[in-house]
Amino acid sequence: DAKTTQPPSMDCAEGRAANLPCNHSTISGNEYVYWYRQIHSQGPQYIIHGLKNNETNEMASLIITEDRKSSTLILPHATLRDTAVYYCIVRGNYGGSQGNLIFGKGTKLSVKP
């Protein structure tokens, strides 16, 4: 089973920040938080990942709480092309099969004009 809980859907106005929450209360010390998204009819796309520090790249920012039990993915200026299902995944620091990605149901983000 997925180790994360996300709201099933969210709306965001175009140009505004989209803040997508994720709960992972059972995360262990060596597990990372990954975010992927899936635009309709395409394969999932990696966005960002982090362990305990906040992370930022050209796509998004990841804010992880100090106790690491929850995180928020931030898309600073959402566009219509950001409409997608966003998956929050907890993944161990292992090679091989123990590093598999287990997808939950994600959050369907709808960016509206």
Next chain:
Amino acid sequence: DVKVTQSSRYLVKRTGEKVFLECVQDMDHENMFWYRQDPGLGLRLIYFSYDVKMKEKGDIPEGYSVSREKKERFSLILESASTNQTSMYLCASSLYYRGNTEAFFGQGTRLTVV
């Protein structure tokens, strides 16, 4: 650019047929994965391979087998296709090491079994 290519975007097969879904990656990745995606169920792992000729079962391996004869190619085989295997199939690859790395996904194969 990184690439994972699945041989077909859409496929229609008859019940009982043996079906091969092919996936090729050009990144020299050790890990390769097959998932299926169904409405309301999300992505579920079918099989995983971490090296040539090595494979491990995922969450739903029943009715499927896999083949990894070359590092770049990972095939999913439906031994005798059934209507409940109608689904979107996604292949992915990633590096193998004790660290964290992103997985790259193909565009998917939408298989319909009639």
